[in-house]
Amino acid sequence: MNSFTLQNSINKKYQYLLSLLIIIILSTIIFIFYNYIAYEVSFILLFSALYIYIFLDIFPAIVATILAGMAWDLLFFKPHFLFDLHKIENVITILVLFIIGLINGIIITKIKKIKKRQFVERSLGQTVKFYDTLLNSLSHELRTPISVIVGATDNLLQQDIKISDSDKNNLLQEISIASLRLNRQVENLLNTSRLQSGFLQLKKDWCDINELIHHIIFQLTDQLKDHVVNVSIKKDSLVVKIDHGLIEQVLFNLINNAAQHTAVHSVISIVADYIDEKLVLIIEDNGKGFPAEEINQVFNKFYRSQNSTTVGLGLGLSIVKGFVEVQDGSIELHRSIPTGTIFIIKIPAESISPKTTEDE
């Protein structure tokens, strides 16, 4: 894999240049010390250059081998600086050199090909696995609300059965809930593919963190109605330059998660601060917390806790991590004492200076 990528990174043109340089440098060094070493040793030394061939393609490798043979003949055989191919042993030496170079080149090329294929197969395998998991959870997560909508509308459209007004109302409620759930899942999928595509463009703008947090809590009014929510903003006016759409999604997913996975009357606390030119967001709950053995997996795509009973695609936390990291931020997960979960997010961001907040 390493040689494969390294070889890719060296341009063909430079490969020839590199082989020429190596032979010249090595020959010069050996030539300087020639009087102190036997000529067999110089042969071996010159051949050590062949190690570098791992990084070369087959043709530059062969060129390098021929160059090495010529250099050896020119420099270390009397008469010096003259090609002398009359002696049969010189011809054999160069021939041997050439064959060794050729074999070397062929073997290395084959190894590189195998490694390349393995690399492609591995990434293909991961992609296939990703889409398998995606399709499995998709068919469940999307079909459930669709079934509700289809079933409920069928009931409502039935002419021959009389449905009471309260039942009618219940069915309509179910359709409404299922549609919103579908919309949310589509949102998650779109966000995941935005991250997956690598084309996510940051749109940074000034954002009042206090307003943002309360806006999200307002959006989650229904989900949070049985929870205690504490918000603490550590600065008087926390206005920072960030991609508010991404941060909103991050906080929404984390607070929504906390609401879904903790018992009624659990406490969710949200703290925002600005430390060392970073926006710091801490979301803590006193629920059961993640099982210790699952801590490393929570940010993986399609992660669903073993003892979770709620629905979901398992994309929420992977989106959280992706959206934080795409802004050069970091996210940590800790277990709270005695129980619960703490998420700590740090994102580098420009902040408004307190002076500009004063009016005339």
Place this chain on the structure above:
Amino acid sequence: MNNTEILVIDDEIQIRKLLEITLQSSGYGVVKANTAKEGLAAAAVSTSDLIILDLGLPDENGQIVLKKLREWYVKPVIILSVKNNEDDIVSALDNGANDYLIKPFRTAELLARIRSVLRNSTVSQDVPAIKYEDFEINFSTRSIIMNNAPVKFTTTQYELLTLFVKNEGKVLTHQYILGEIWGADYITQSQYLRVFVAQLRKKIEKNPNKPTYIITESGVGYRFVAKEIE
């Protein structure tokens, strides 16, 4: 209300159907068009008082349709689109849309927006004072009265609130507000705006964290929503 006619330009038959049912049951007349070409033609011949325009039409970009409409059509246009990209929304507002709504939308919300833009296009704001539930703004004395006593507002705070009040129900983009209050050099300095909006909310909102007067339109701007009282 019964004479009000709305032109719906949308290529999705289901959306047209839904809008037709929703609008007709609220007493509006409905004219439908499913392409940009048909829409522009219908706008020219019909007597529609409002246009609901989709941005993703098959034959032409909705932003261009909007620009073409605005060359002569002066009545309200509401954008209804699946595009939730803030840049698209801001350019639609810049191109002359009165309001926008993202699909999927709540029909109650759509009806409220329609009422609001129709009201704004008919009622003149040329009044000496406006009274709301929690405060009263007097344009002639440049003062704000809360609980029967004048409250101190800085010049910027007063101008910002006046701008909101005079555009009741309408989305004002950050750039527009900054240009109006601070001047053209400040249209990128939206951090000032966040701070002043927070200050205004602290003064006029019952709960500044759950604002009911100054509503944030995420990434786009603000909308002032309030019922005037006599």
